[in-house]
Amino acid sequence: MTWDDFDTFIRNSHPPAKIDPDRTGRLVASVMAGLDTPPPARPAVPSSTVRPQPMSLLHAIIVPAVWRFAGPMAAAAILGIIVGQHLGDLHEVSTLGDLFGASTLLAGGF
Amino acid sequence: MRQYGSRVIAEGGEDGARADDELLAAAAGGERDAFRRIVERNGPRMLALAQRVTGNANDADEIVQEAFLKIWKAAPQWRADGHAQLSTWLYRVVLNAAIDRLRRPSPASLDEVDEVADCSAGGFERVIEGERRRFVSQALQELPERQRTALILCYFAEVTGEEAAQVLAVTRSALDALLVRGRRALRQKLLERGITGFGDIE
Numbered sequence: 001m002t003w004d005d006f007d008t009f010i011r012n013s014h015p016p017a018k019i020d021p022d023r024t025g026r027l028v029a030s031v032m033a034g035l036d037t038p039p040p041a042r043p044a045v046p047s048s049t050v051r052p053q054p055m056s057l058l059h060a061i062i063v064p065a066v067w068r069f070a071g072p073m074a075a076a077a078i079l080g081i082i083v084g085q086h087l088g089d090l091h092e093v094s095t096l097g098d099l100f101g102a103s104t105l106l107a108g109g110f
Numbered sequence: 111m112r113q114y115g116s117r118v119i120a121e122g123g124e125d126g127a128r129a130d131d132e133l134l135a136a137a138a139g140g141e142r143d144a145f146r147r148i149v150e151r152n153g154p155r156m157l158a159l160a161q162r163v164t165g166n167a168n169d170a171d172e173i174v175q176e177a178f179l180k181i182w183k184a185a186p187q188w189r190a191d192g193h194a195q196l197s198t199w200l201y202r203v204v205l206n207a208a209i210d211r212l213r214r215p216s217p218a219s220l221d222e223v224d225e226v227a228d229c230s231a232g233g234f235e236r237v238i239e240g241e242r243r244r245f246v247s248q249a250l251q252e253l254p255e256r257q258r259t260a261l262i263l264c265y266f267a268e269v270t271g272e273e274a275a276q277v278l279a280v281t282r283s284a285l286d287a288l289l290v291r292g293r294r295a296l297r298q299k300l301l302e303r304g305i306t307g308f309g310d311i312e
Contacts, residue, residue, distance in 0.1 A: 031175055
């Protein structure tokens with residue numbers, strides 16, 4: 001047996017396939033249909049591989065934090081003003097009461 | 111000649127490779143008709159190669175379909191530089207996928223399946239052909255990758271030596287050296303399996 005015979009043996013072990021036009025047509029149709037399929041979502045990049053930039057840090061951390069705490073902080077400020085005013089009124093009333101009391105005592109000869 | 115958008119592209123012959131590259135450039139711009147023509151031009155050759163390697167029509171259809179979809183997605187990045195042709199790229203993708211498919215374990219080995227007597231005419235010959243295919247496929251799997259690819263290209267893809275050298279990105283003389291070493295190694299692997307009909311090759 002020559003190398004040519006060996007080559008023939010190998011080629012014949014995997015005989016050539018005949019591809020008919022219908023099969024080619026089906027391939028074309030399935031490929032063209034596959035073009036409309038959206039690609040799979042790309043995996044997110046791990047945060048440890050990203051170096052934060054100053055502006056991105058501002059937008060990523062500070063701005064959301066300000067927006068998150070703005071409501072409670074404003075409510076606390078308003079509450080503080082109201083309570084403070086009320087305490088001021090109480091203090092004035094208390095002082096007048098003391099004056100009246102003192103006046104009454106003085107008027108009574110004490 | 112055929113018109114695709116503003117391009118007029120040759121249909122085949124010696125301009126086939128250039129036409130593929132021009133079609134791919136058109137496809138990269140979103141021209142689906144150009145990509146359809148690429149599949150029509152190259153599909154039959156790729157199907158034949160994949161089926162010859164895997165021995166399974168369904169596997170071949172799947173492999174070739176996936177290969178073309180990869181090319182569609184990568185088309186915008188494609189740069190034809192005169193050396194890397196579309197057909198070269200296709201051969202690489204399809205061949206690698208087909209070899210990978212061969213490595214997958216089959217759902218059930220022949221030893222686990224009950225024998226079914228094939229009493230039809232030519233049944234014995236089909237069994238022999240199946241065994242021959244299995245032996246050669248297994249022997250090819252055991253070869254170094256580049257030798258295996260060179261042999262498959264030359265035995266089963268029926269490409270010219272120049273085309274095979276381009277697919278492997280080697281010179282023609284390097285391809286010849288790969289083929290010489292690959293054939294000797296393949297013969298040795300088959301001899302180890304008891305196939306001695308060609309043991310007198312010199």
